[in-house]
Amino acid sequence: MGAEEAWLLAAIPAGVFFVLAIFGRALPRGGDYLGVAAILSSFVLFFVVLADFLDTPGKIGPVINDVEWSNIGESFDLRMGIYIDPITITMFAVITTVALMVNIFSIGYMKGEPRYYWFFAVLQLFAASMLMLVMADNLLLVYISWELVGVCSFLLIGFYWEKRSATEAAKKAFVTTRVGDVGLLIGIIMLWKATGTFNIQEIIHLVEEGHVGQTYLFAAVAFVFLGCMGKSAQVPFHVWLPDAMEGPTPVSALIHAATMVVAGVYLTARLLPIFEYADGALLMVTIVGLITALLTGFIALAQTDIKKVLAYSTVGQLGFMFVALGAGQPAVAMFHLMTHAFFKALLFLGSGSVIHATHHNQEMDKLGGLWKKMPITGTTFFIGSLALAGIPPLAGFWSKDEIFVVLNEEWGIWAVALLGLSAVMTAFYTTRLFIRTFMGKPMDQHVHDHTHESGLVMTGPLMFLAFLAVTAGFVVFHGVGKGLGFPGGMTEFIFLPHHGPHKYHFDAAWALASVVMGGTGLLAAGWMYWGNSTAKSTQLAESQPGIYDLLRNKFYFDELYQAAIDRGMLGFSYVVSWFDRYVVNDTGVDGSAQVTGFSGGVLKYLQTGRLPNYAMAVAMGVLALAVVGLVVRG
Amino acid sequence: MTATEVLWWIFAAAIVVTSAGVVFSRSVLHSAIFLIGSMAGVGAMYVFLTVEFLALVQFLIYGGAVTVLILLALMLTRSDPSGRPEPVNGSQLPFALLVGISLVTTLAAVAIDTVWGAPGEPANVAITTVSDRMFQAFGVPFILASALLLVALIGAIILARQEEGE
Amino acid sequence: MVPLENLLVLSAIMFSLGVYGVLARRNAVLILMSVELMLNAVSLNFVAFAAYLDPDKVLGAVFAVFIITVAAAEVGLALAIVIRLFRNRATSNVDEAAIMKW
Numbered sequence: 001m002g003a004e005e006a007w008l009l010a011a012i013p014a015g016v017f018f019v020l021a022i023f024g025r026a027l028p029r030g031g032d033y034l035g036v037a038a039i040l041s042s043f044v045l046f047f048v049v050l051a052d053f054l055d056t057p058g059k060i061g062p063v064i065n066d067v068e069w070s071n072i073g074e075s076f077d078l079r080m081g082i083y084i085d086p087i088t089i090t091m092f093a094v095i096t097t098v099a100l101m102v103n104i105f106s107i108g109y110m111k112g113e114p115r116y117y118w119f120f121a122v123l124q125l126f127a128a129s130m131l132m133l134v135m136a137d138n139l140l141l142v143y144i145s146w147e148l149v150g151v152c153s154f155l156l157i158g159f160y161w162e163k164r165s166a167t168e169a170a171k172k173a174f175v176t177t178r179v180g181d182v183g184l185l186i187g188i189i190m191l192w193k194a195t196g197t198f199n200i201q202e203i204i205h206l207v208e209e210g211h212v213g214q215t216y217l218f219a220a221v222a223f224v225f226l227g228c229m230g231k232s233a234q235v236p237f238h239v240w241l242p243d244a245m246e247g248p249t250p251v252s253a254l255i256h257a258a259t260m261v262v263a264g265v266y267l268t269a270r271l272l273p274i275f276e277y278a279d280g281a282l283l284m285v286t287i288v289g290l291i292t293a294l295l296t297g298f299i300a301l302a303q304t305d306i307k308k309v310l311a312y313s314t315v316g317q318l319g320f321m322f323v324a325l326g327a328g329q330p331a332v333a334m335f336h337l338m339t340h341a342f343f344k345a346l347l348f349l350g351s352g353s354v355i356h357a358t359h360h361n362q363e364m365d366k367l368g369g370l371w372k373k374m375p376i377t378g379t380t381f382f383i384g385s386l387a388l389a390g391i392p393p394l395a396g397f398w399s400k401d402e403i404f405v406v407l408n409e410e411w412g413i414w415a416v417a418l419l420g421l422s423a424v425m426t427a428f429y430t431t432r433l434f435i436r437t438f439m440g441k442p443m444d445q446h447v448h449d450h451t452h453e454s455g456l457v458m459t460g461p462l463m464f465l466a467f468l469a470v471t472a473g474f475v476v477f478h479g480v481g482k483g484l485g486f487p488g489g490m491t492e493f494i495f496l497p498h499h500g501p502h503k504y505h506f507d508a509a510w511a512l513a514s515v516v517m518g519g520t521g522l523l524a525a526g527w528m529y530w531g532n533s534t535a536k537s538t539q540l541a542e543s544q545p546g547i548y549d550l551l552r553n554k555f556y557f558d559e560l561y562q563a564a565i566d567r568g569m570l571g572f573s574y575v576v577s578w579f580d581r582y583v584v585n586d587t588g589v590d591g592s593a594q595v596t597g598f599s600g601g602v603l604k605y606l607q608t609g610r611l612p613n614y615a616m617a618v619a620m621g622v623l624a625l626a627v628v629g630l631v632v633r634g
Numbered sequence: 635m636t637a638t639e640v641l642w643w644i645f646a647a648a649i650v651v652t653s654a655g656v657v658f659s660r661s662v663l664h665s666a667i668f669l670i671g672s673m674a675g676v677g678a679m680y681v682f683l684t685v686e687f688l689a690l691v692q693f694l695i696y697g698g699a700v701t702v703l704i705l706l707a708l709m710l711t712r713s714d715p716s717g718r719p720e721p722v723n724g725s726q727l728p729f730a731l732l733v734g735i736s737l738v739t740t741l742a743a744v745a746i747d748t749v750w751g752a753p754g755e756p757a758n759v760a761i762t763t764v765s766d767r768m769f770q771a772f773g774v775p776f777i778l779a780s781a782l783l784l785v786a787l788i789g790a791i792i793l794a795r796q797e798e799g800e
Numbered sequence: 801m802v803p804l805e806n807l808l809v810l811s812a813i814m815f816s817l818g819v820y821g822v823l824a825r826r827n828a829v830l831i832l833m834s835v836e837l838m839l840n841a842v843s844l845n846f847v848a849f850a851a852y853l854d855p856d857k858v859l860g861a862v863f864a865v866f867i868i869t870v871a872a873a874e875v876g877l878a879l880a881i882v883i884r885l886f887r888n889r890a891t892s893n894v895d896e897a898a899i900m901k902w
Contacts (some may be wrong), residue, residue, distance in 0.1 A: 609901030611894040613726050613833075615822050619733045626740050640802040642802050646810050653814050653837055657821030662830050669833050672814075673854035676840045679807070680864075683851040688861045695868055700875050702834065707829050710885040724826045724895055734820035741812035754801055756851035759858055767858050768865065772850050780867045786873035 002052035006082050009045050009092065014128035015037045015341060017121050024117030032035050037101045037118035039127055039474055043096040053089055054485035061494025083137035083201065086486075087269055088495040091134035094341040095259050096584070097468070099127045101461035102254040105349050108457040109250055109356050119248065128150035130259050133556050134266055137197040139188045142267065146184065146231070149260045150177055157247040157253060169243035176240040180230015187223030191274075193332060194220065217276040224271060225285065232264030232318045235292045239557050241315055245307040249352030252307060257314045257348050258341035262416070265321040269330040273496055286326025286411055292319030295555060301432075301549035302363045302541075306351045307603060309433050313388065314344055316422060324403045324417055327410035331494035331502055336399035337489075339472045343387035343396055346465035350381035350444035353454045353462065354437060358447050364436040366444040373451045376459040378438045381464040383433045387469045389427035389517035392511065398473030401514040402491070421463040432529050440532025473554045476504050498613045512600055649675035660722055662708055670701050687761040734747055807848040815841035828892045829884045832875060839858045 016038035037064070059611045070078040085620045103123060110119055126149060133145035163431030183528060190199055194216060194309050195206040207217065226233075233241035244256045251495060255261070268275065268285065276279040293316045300312035317340045324333035371378035387394035408416045442448035453459070474480045481489035492501035541548040553559070637766060655668030673696035680689035724730075768776055814837055821834025843864040850860020888891050 089756060170875055306636055353753070531860035604901075607901045610898070612726055612826075617734070619819055619823060623733060623736055623740070626744075630740070631745070636827065639802055642806075646806070649810060650817075653817045656837060657817050657830075662827050665830055667834055669836065672837060673840065676814075676844055679810075679844055680847060682801075683860045685805075685845050685851070685864075688847060688864050691844055691865060691868060696836070696840070700872060702830060703875055703879060704833060707882055710883050711892040720824060722830075722883060723824050726823045730823035731819050732822060734816045737819055738812050738816035740802065741815065742809045745808035745812060748829055750804050751853055753850055754855070757857060759861060763858050764861050764865075766845055772862055772866075775866065777867060781871065782897055783873050786877050790876045790880035793877070794883045 003049050003056075004082055004083050004385075005045065005258065006049050007033070009042045009049070009096070009133070010128045010131040012045075012128075013124040013131070013294055017124040019038045019125060019129060019237070020117055020121035022123055028119030030120060030443060032103075032120050034109050034110050034125050035098070036107070036230040038124055039096065039100045039103045040441050042127065042131065045099045046092045046096045048589075049084070050089060052483075053452075057106060067311070068182065070451060078140065079138070080141050081137040082135045084135060085309045087266070087334055088134050088329065090494065092131065094128050094262075094338050095127065095134070097515075098258040098293055098345045098465075099123070099130075100594055101345065101465055102250045103350070103539035104457050105253075105352065105461040106250040106397065106427065109140075109352055109613070110248060113248075114135075115159070115383055119156070122152050122155050122159075123254070124249075126255060126260070128436055132264070133263060136547060137200060139191065139203070140198045142200075143185060143188055144225070144360050146263060146267075147181065147336060149263060150174065150181070150231075153177075153244070153255050154201050157250040159248055159251065160246070163267070164245070169240075169246040173240040173244045176237055177230040178226045180237055182227075183223040183225075183228020183230070185224075187227065190220035190223060200270060204271070207277050218281060219272070219378045221271070221275055221278040221281045222284065225268065225275075225281070225288075228264030229288060230264070231316045232261050232322070233429070234264070234319065234322065235286050235295050236557065238292060238296060238315045239554075239561065242308045242311040242554075245305070245311050249307065249348060249355055251350030253345045253352065254312070256311065257344040261318060262337050262341065265318060268322065268325050269333055272330050273498070274323060274358075275325075276496075277413065282297030282326050283520055284326075284413075285322050286407075286415065288327055288424075289324075290415060291321040292316065293323065293422035293526065294319075297422040297429070297555045298551055301425060302431075306354070306364055306367070306433060306437060307348070307535075310344070310347055313347075313426060313430065315341075316426060317344065319422070320400065320403055320419070323407055327406040328499070329402075329406040329410075329491075329495075329502055330496060331491040332399070332402045332406050334494050335476060335490045338475075339387070339395035342386045342465055342472050343394070343469035344471050346380060346384040346462060347388065349458070349462055349465065350377050350384060351437075353377040353458050354381075355460070357454055359515060361444075361447055364433070364443075366447050367437045367442070368440050368444075369438070369442040370451060370535055371438040374453045375447070376453060377462060380459075380462040381438065382434060382471050383466045385430045387415050388604075389430045389522055390423060390514055391426050391427075391522070392515060393470075393473070397469070397511075397514065397518070398476050401511055402476065402504070404514060406502070408510075410633045420513075423514070423517040424521040424524075428525045429521075431522045431525035433524065435529045436532055438528070439494040443532070456615060464496065477527040478504075497617055500525070608624050636684070645675055645682070649679070658753045663705075666701065666708060669704070670697055673697050673701070683756045685764075687759075687764050719756045758791050804848060804852040807852075808845065810840045811841040811844045811848070814844070824891045826895050827835065828894050829879070831894065832878050832882070835878075836871065836875070839867055894901075 016034050019035060020027075020031045021213065027034070067080050068078075069080045070076070072078075103120070105125070106119065110116055113119065129145045129148035129152060133142060133149060136142045136145060152608050154170050154174040158167050159623040160166045181349075188198070191203050192214075194212045195203050197206075199202060206212065212220075230237045240259065241256060245252055246385065247256070275285065287627075296316040296319065300309050300316070303309045303312060317336070321333045321336050321340070324336060351362065354370060354377060357370075357377070361367065369471065371382075387396035390397045396564075404416050405417065407419060430470070445573075475490045477482065477489050481487055481493065486493040488501060489504055491504040495501040528540075547615065550556070649672055652671035656665045656672060659665045659668060673692065677689045677692035677697065680686070680692055758790045817833045818838035818841060822831050825831055825834065846863045846867070847860040848861075850857050854860065866881065882892055885896075885897055888897060891897075
């Protein structure tokens with residue numbers, strides 16, 4: 001057993017998916033134990049792969065690469081394989097850990113729900129596709145897994161398909177990401193056309209040797225990045241993620257916070273060498289990340305649905321990761337990806353615990369004062385909030401701090417200022433979320449009275465994730481990394497070969513700045529909402545109604561898209577339908593029929609039915625042919 | 635001009651006259667009789683070309699069988715018992731004349747204008763030679779021709795049969 | 801013996817007369833007779849060519865025999881059709897058998 005068996009990580013959940021999908025209905029308890037067992041085996045196998053990987057110094061690269069997939073002549077020989085490097089390992093860690101926690105949590109959360117077995121089946125399919133996605137060695141396999149996770153996302157957002165809003169949200173998520181996916185497909189085809197291969201490493205190699213023209217490469221990279229933006233819900237594709245909260249909360253934790261939405265970050269990190277060779281691509285990534293982080297920070301300030309706040313926060317944190325990638329630091333991005341996965345999964349599962357306990361209440365306006373009622377959920381949620389706000393020594397602090405450092409090195413202080421503003425807002429709305437949910441007086445006494453702490457099957461994962469949210473940040477240190485098997489810590493574990501590892505060193509000034517940012521937001525929110533009082537915030541909102549409405553309505557993105565579809569798409573459709581009706585149908589189809597009918601109506605009079613007339617026609621024809629023949633012969 | 639050639643010219647003139655008689659005669663019955671003359675003239679031409687067997691066949695089948703058949707058909711389809719005179723020619727008579735004259739001009743011009751290689755003289759062809767060729771090289775077409783005749787025979791019977799209720 | 805051209809012109813005259821008959825006359829039986837004229841002209845052409853130009857001199861006769869055979873079949877069938885026409889419409893005038901039109 002070793003890294004060569006990595007494919008089993010995906011194969012086991014995939015197999016269990018089929019078993020559950022077909023027989024799950026008949027199994028006792030919907031076969032949830034099979035799902036948990038599958039993920040657990042993937043989790044264990046991950047450690048086998050990890051151990052093998054760490055034991056073999058310099059073992060980066062393909063472990064299986066000779067599986068023939070399709071062979072159409074010399075020019076199109078398609079091979080698939082598995083490629084494992086530190087990025088894949090990090091993704092493995094995140095996916096298997098969070099998936100395991102979510103599966104366990106779901107046993108409690110989904111209890112008694114209809115289609116219980118189906119929920120677990122799709123979770124397995126998702127885990128399999130996601131694991132496949134991160135170990136695929138070629139872009140085609142990436143694309144297939146990419147679409148598969150999209151399908152799982154669609155299925156799980158629309159899990160409560162009896163609710164119209166859920167089906168609408170599922171459709172919206174699918175269509176919005178599809179727009180980006182078309183770009184991804186175009187980008188993949190462009191890269192293939194230029195290099196003749198789908199293999200990621202070969203493409204990178206050929207690009208580094210300068211086989212691809214600068215403009216062409218930028219276009220290809222931009223198209224690929226379009227797919228990443230769609231999947232990772234970056235502005236302007238961010239609109240689908242908050243709506244995706246219609247799905248069951250464990251799904252939000254797994255797919256829409258920790259794993260699937262970071263697929264874009266993963267793919268960008270994987271292809272970062274190509275991005276670097278395309279002039280301007282990194283700047284593009286940085287700008288998209290910055291805009292996303294800022295916009296969603298503002299929007300989250302005015303949201304009252306706890307899951308929506310977390311969703312916007314997720315989009316914003318994904319923006320942070322893209323900013324790190326834009327600074328050319330995959331290690332930092334992957335570091336933040338990992339810490340974020342843990343604390344955001346924790347926050348989502350915590351909110352799931354609250355929602356479960358309050359009988360599907362996720363409006364802050366009806367919550368409050370839950371800490372006493374739900375001590376474990378409250379405490380773990382508190383830890384997650386602090387991690388998200390970037391308060392040391394929790395995980396979020398280390399990764400966010402590192403992003404500021406590399407951003408300053410690469411793009412300068414202006415970018416740090418913008419991102420810092422977003423960080424302040426993150427701390428603010430996180431604190432607001434926590435205070436309004438868990439502290440002060442309950443807003444709705446009835447809801448409060450019926451609330452109770454969740455069982456161990458739900459609090460267990462919370463505690464485990466809380467532990468990770470506290471400790472995951474420490475892997476950045478040399479000592480911790482050395483103890484775990486990768487000396488130098490996280491940032492020296494993942495690096496671009498031609499750059500060499502990025503050496504982490506603790507910078508007190510930046511750490512202080514980071515703490516100030518988090519602390520500002522935290523204290524401001526504390527001052528405004530302390531004791532779950534909305535008096536100050538209501539006053540503020542009323543004094544600035546324009547800004548409040550703008551934030552409350554999410555900068556009117558949905559309305560803008562709706563209007564664009566109504567005006568642009570419907571207008572265009574009107575033109576197309578006019579063209580179809582009058583040009584294609586009336587002129588082309590009916591017209592040709594009418595021409596045929598009319599000419600037939602005229603020409604039919606040539607058919608006299610009289611034998612001599614026909615004979616005459618024949619004779620004249622023969623005569624004409626004879627004359628022509630004579631003339632031609634001369 | 636030899637006696638044979640004189641005879642040939644006489645027969646050729648006869649063919650032209652009788653053929654014209656067939657198409658220009660006002661009475662269909664006269665046409666049929668002119669046709670016998672025309673057929674016989676062609677048979678004579680075959681004699682001039684020393685293909686006596688063919689001449690014999692021509693006399694027998696055309697002069698005998700076909701003409702009799704045509705006369706029978708005329709008898710069966712004698713139109714208008716009241717004797718009301720009908721125009722014998724259709725409305726496209728002028729065009730028919732035009733086509734006919736153009737055709738004969740063209741064909742004759744081509745025939746005269748063309749250089750026909752080294753012309754040999756007609757030589758006697760024995761009946762046995764014709765029969766050998768017909769039964770050996772053209773055996774299959776010969777059999778098919780007999781099948782054709784049979785089919786035509788049956789078809790003619792079915793077409794001309796008096797159906798029930800008629 | 802007369803040259804080949806004489807025979808060809810003779811057959812051309814015969815053929816054209818046949819064409820004229822087919823085109824101009826209205827009686828179906830007469831049209832058939834005109835067709836016979838045309839067929840005979842063609843046969844004459846074959847035999848003449850064979851006699852003058854073909855060293856073998858036999859093929860023309862064979863062709864003529866086949867033409868006579870087919871002509872016999874054709875006359876038999878065509879006359880049956882004419883009789884049928886006459887029985888149905890009391891005429892052998894082709895101008896009046898004009899229902900196969902628009």
